[in-house]
Amino acid sequence: MKVFKKGDDFLYPYDYYRVNNWSHVLNLLQQSLYAEEMVCAMSSELFHIPETEDLEGNIAMHSHLVPASYHRVTAVGSARRLKNGEERQTVIETMVACIINAETQDIKVREGLDTMVENASPEYKSLINVIITWQEQTELNLNQAKEALQSMGVLAE
Template sequence: MYPYYFYRVNNWEHILNLLHQSLYAEEMVCAMSTQLFHIPKTKDLKGNREMHDHLVPASYHRVTAVGSSQRIVNGEQQQSIVETMVACIKNAENQDKKVREGLKMMEENASPEFKTFIKVIIKWQEQAESYLNQAKESLRTMGVSFPAGSEQQSG
């Protein structure tokens, strides 16, 4: 168990804010890419369905990481909450790689009129990943370790 000092002295609000920012960007990715399913010209856009196969679990892991961080900000101190947050950050990172591949496929297959729209989705995805990485690096500076490699974690 982490000592009480670990929870008291570290800036958990900063971690929570970074994770919230990542989740906000993810919300934009979800809203915009799902919109494409409701436009006749893009409802069957190659890459979108495949991308969503990874976007959904990536979103779940971000939501869980945010919730874990919120619990710590609220004063809970179980090490398992930190472990949950770490696993979910790693899992979101792993899913993000496949989301990026799907977005690239979408961009390659979209008609010219939708390419700019998809580029905006890609920018939001980059923001989601950037904020998630900043949260991970901030946690590392606090002494929280992350498992190496891309192995799937429970969470």
């Protein structure tokens, strides 16, 4: 087994994770994905409101939100496979890579949301701030999943 750290460096083999239950990691990733669903639904709605359809930052934000969502979906699927008894190292590697990739995309999503709130008219700032709150939640849950993997010895700190 490989233990990962950001930057795709591999550390020593460690089998501790095999005696652990993947349910906790799956739950955290599902919570992250749920919050991501809200970010997607709310920010996409802005394209359909005449006053916000061309809001600066939304297109750029979505260019990172789409891959962030893909990586969360893939991480959840991988965690579900592990919870259901699959043990292949490649499933673990896929999940870890997707968590790291989603985390990287989240940085640009946040930048886009900041641009959006700066450029929104006053009546839409509160809606965008709600989207930002959901984005904070998706990032928090993803980070908690990452910490759980670190405590299992799957991911280096």
